[in-house]
Amino acid sequence: LDLTCRRTPCFAKFSEMEEMVNMEAEINEVQPLLLSVMMGSTLRFYLIGKKCEILQDMNRHLEAILKEKRALRKRLIKHRCQDSLPIEATFHKCIVELLTEAVTFIEKLESHLQSVRSIPQIPHVMKNMDTTLSKTEVLMIELEELTEQILKWEELQKEVYSN
Numbered sequence: 001l002d003l004t005c006r007r008t009p010c011f012a013k014f015s016e017m018e019e020m021v022n023m024e025a026e027i028n029e030v031q032p033l034l035l036s037v038m039m040g041s042t043l044r045f046y047l048i049g050k051k052c053e054i055l056q057d058m059n060r061h062l063e064a065i066l067k068e069k070r071a072l073r074k075r076l077i078k079h080r081c082q083d084s085l086p087i088e089a090t091f092h093k094c095i096v097e098l099l100t101e102a103v104t105f106i107e108k109l110e111s112h113l114q115s116v117r118s119i120p121q122i123p124h125v126m127k128n129m130d131t132t133l134s135k136t137e138v139l140m141i142e143l144e145e146l147t148e149q150i151l152k153w154e155e156l157q158k159e160v161y162s163n
Contacts, residue, residue, distance in 0.1 A: 087095060
């Protein structure tokens with residue numbers, strides 16, 4: 001039995017080839033998973049890089065604002081409404097007239113704005129006016145017919161009383 005069970009180089013090569021085929025099959029199974037993991041991590045790194053760029057831009061913007069912080073604070077603290085422009089006395093009358101003109105302009109501006117706001121409704125209003133005109137014409141025709149009937153009835157009544 002020992003003599004028949006000896007290993008020949010042919011069967012040893014066959015078992016090595018079988019092991020190599022099995023290893024290649026395992027590699028082919030694992031390779032798509034590995035590729036998808038690599039693609040996912042690459043995509044994450046790309047998105048992280050983009051977010052990092054956005055954050056750096058925001059950081060630069062905030063740093064610029066902080067540099068101007070003192071100037072901004074001064075501008076915000078300063079009361080603008082208490083500042084007045086010196087106007088010569090000869091121009092006071094002109095300023096009063098200018099203010100009245102400004103008030104009338106604002107009043108007219110409001111009416112003009114209302115007119116502009118009503119522009120999209122014009123086709124609907126025109127359609128309503130057309131329908132109203134048609135109804136008015138129908139009512140006029142009916143009124144004329146009714147007037148004729150009343151006149152005929154009046155003539156009939158006169159004939160009846162005269163007879």
